[in-house]
Amino acid sequence: MGLQNCEICKSQFKWSKIYKSLCAAYRPIQCSQCELNHRITFSSRILLALLTVLPIMIFGSYFLNKWSLSISYIALIMIIYGMFLSVFFPYLVKYSSDN
């Protein structure tokens, strides 16, 4: 687990750069050193989708049955959970160069 390096010059992408890319619907990242474009890998997209959707479905239904919490309260928990989780996303995703 670690932040992605450029495939050519090995310079490390900044956390904020990867995070912004994820927020902008997986916008390609350009290396600040050699300007090579990197795209997020398909498996990383799947991973992020699973990490976000599965727990929300599992815990959402669990809380709903177990504690009879209101939907809005559960939605709030899920939003906080999502924000917390997204901090780690830049460490989990992989990018590969265009060529």
Ligand SMILES: [Zn+2]
């Ligand atoms: Zn580079």
